[in-house]
Amino acid sequence: MLIFEHSRKGRRNYSQSPATTASKSQIPQNLLRKSPVLLPEVSEMDTVRHYTRLSQKNFSIDTEFYPLGSCTMKYNPRACNSLAMLPQFLSRHPLAPEDTGQGFLACLYELQEILKSVTGMAGVSLTPMAGAQGELIGVMMIRAYHESRGDFARTEIIVPDAAHGTNPATAVMCGFKVVEIATDKDGNVDLNALKAAVGPQTAGLMLTNPSTLGVFEKNVAEMSRVVHQAGGLLYYDGANLNAVLGKVKPGDMGFDVIHINLHKTFSTPHGGGGPGSAPVGVAERLLPFMPIPIVTKEGDAYRWVTEKDKPQSIGRLSAHMGNAGVLLRAYIYVRLLGMDGMHRISEFATLNANYLMAELRKAGFEIAYPNRRASHEFIVTLKDIKDKTGVTAMNLAKRLLDKGYHAPTTYFPLLVPECLLIEPAETESKETLDAFVKSMKEILQEIEQQPDMVKGAPHTMPVRKLDDVKAARELDLAWKSPA
């Protein structure tokens, strides 16, 4: 039932908006609204019940294991939320003077410094509001760098075929042509393909390491040499930073610009699809082009770095300071973890992934790259199962929902057929992983004995398999009042 269907004309909550309608008005008649606003007329209790019930139709980290590859669904500590929502932080206007926000600015400044330290970059800007925006800003800085040197011939961005869809989409949004390069049989970027692709037209290479195939690019140092020798820059997509945090710094691998998904590695909530946050880090030569605002410290005081300080900045990409409240949550998280907590993240994320991979292999699942260590994630392929039984990776994913697990990432990366990308974050216990393996074994049996039942999954969710084709053909995107 939609909230609109609970609506009754004339019902309202009296204590939450002004008691009377102000009569004073200067709005010209011709600008006044004539059509009604179709908001529901419901009581506070109706609203609370309706949205509480809706929440119960969601899977979430707080209720289920969420082995969603490349998304790093780790526990979101409660303290990060409650302390970021202290009333002084919530009530502060973004354009309030700097001296009324020294506590807030101190947190941001220290977060910048900590992120610089763990990534080995020379500067960090916290403004990007999501991974895709971090990418956009990173690629804009690459362009600004080349153009500042009078080099306008660099029109191509190289992207491995295993990359997230945002990488090529970002390059195009920045006005670049995308050159895709292949992956070799062990899951590494094909070095020869890279060597053949670079040239005076190369603006840069976007790379995720460990890659979305769940393996570490062993040749990253050589790739860095190849791209730099051709005059290009290296972009690090930090989607998988959780796998190497405190172990390897992108700066040491030769990257010139990176983004860090705080909603993955630094445990800020995914919120049903945002808000994310993706600070960018840069090497020395890109410092002048960083997006503003940035926080700087002078003596004991913190202030914003603006256009005046950075005349070559690529500019502003949000109305204020990015997703400020998300930054506070990440700051609280890194302070709780501290120095030792950083490398423990990657160690236990890697332990969990390799353990789960070993157990699933023993259970009879085919691992896509069996001769490689898993990073914090790995790929199971159901190609053989599909060939024999017709059961697909998506069928298995939906059946996992019935067993009380969120599905792994399916059909990504695109180059492994019938794939499940599985990432058990470090916050999951061995018992959870063991129970997941048990359910996966049960599904294997079900595939043999009752393939049609598996193909019809899910069976226990609030709805059964939904008709995507109908949704796209008979577009119903907004409720309309029955006349």
Added chain:
Amino acid sequence: MPFIPHTEEDITEMLTSIGAKTIEELFDEIPKELLSDELTGVPVGLSEMEITRLMLDRAGKDGFYHNFIGAGAYEHHIPAAVWQITTRGEFYSSYTPYQAEASQGTLQLLYEYQSMMASLTGMDVSNASMYDGATALAEAALMAVRSHKTSRRILIPQTVHPVYRQVVRAIVSNQKIEVVELPFCTECGQILPESLAKSNHEDFAALVIPQPNFFGVLEQVDALTDWAHSKNAFAIGVVNPTALALLTPPGEWGSKGADIAVGEGQPLGIPLSSGGPYFGFMACKSDLVRQMPGRIIGRTTDLDNKEGFVLTLQAREQHIRRSKATSNICTNQGLMVTAATIYMSLIGPEGLRRIAAQSHANTLDLVDQLEKIKGVKRIFSGPLFHEAALILPAPVAEVLSKLKQKGILGGLDLHPYYPELGNTLLVCATETKTAADLQNYAETLKHALS
């Protein structure tokens, strides 16, 4: 180990299963020369008690003020239920709803949000949100250029939020799209349709129309929309969602209505919180829906013909189309939209109308009181909504500094943005201000200027 549940016994058993002796061994594919030293730049970990002390101390430094700043972010009362429900773990810690059957809560909520925003803006469809108002406007500009096909020029009046104009420029210039700024009438604070009619602007993809504009002044939206359409260009409305309870929605501007409506969603239940996270909204006419960026939720049915909700029109998006996507955007601002949807449900149509009317009336009252002070005067004659630009008889920065000492954040100094306007202050009074607050502000300003 904070947030890591493994016991020593677990670690041993897991390593045995893997066939490794140590956790270190699991990193043996990383070349040795790349491994990091200790992270000296990270302080040692704090307990929850210690971080609580630290954050309370930091928050205490920031304190509380009587806020009269608007300029794109507005203080409104947020009902208690909004964030209590929004921060339930099932909303807070869930992922993008790719697995529709396990995400019906978020998906239905987003469908309800889309319905509310479509109605509020007078448009056919809304997406599930963008990052913020500024980036929503930039994406609307890109969308207009994609749909227009012949022109790569966008007209933006200088009455649009100055930072929005910067953001639009930063984003669209990557695609060689030209942004042309239109001057405003310095007497009325509006874009004059008659001066546009006399201009020689012919070849452009869209005209951006703010309502109310950055100065709080109401634009002549009908004439502006019709002028854009007469030039075969799209009309993009940038609107304040609270104001739409009182004002003609963009979908009804002029004879055909604007084509795209965007804006900052923060006034709908999102705290000011130093600038974010907020959310941008975007709605459009149905013939443009396939050019719209971002997540869109559709209502459909399941195998038993039962109603359900899914992400739809995904063929526009980066995870399917990669380099051919309408935008690189991946997320929306899901949790913020959750709060906004609950806010709009609690407030209802009458509540929103009262909030808008009270904010309008409070600002008129404040302006009346302030104009009684010698040398203080509205700079523009155009009608206003809940914000006003005032000329002061002294440099605004100095005046604001004195007000701050009395616990009042008196507004925004427009000098850095519009130096040609001299000592101009932008001030806003929403429904959160009482008559006593307004009087206190007026008395304090009078004192500061004497």
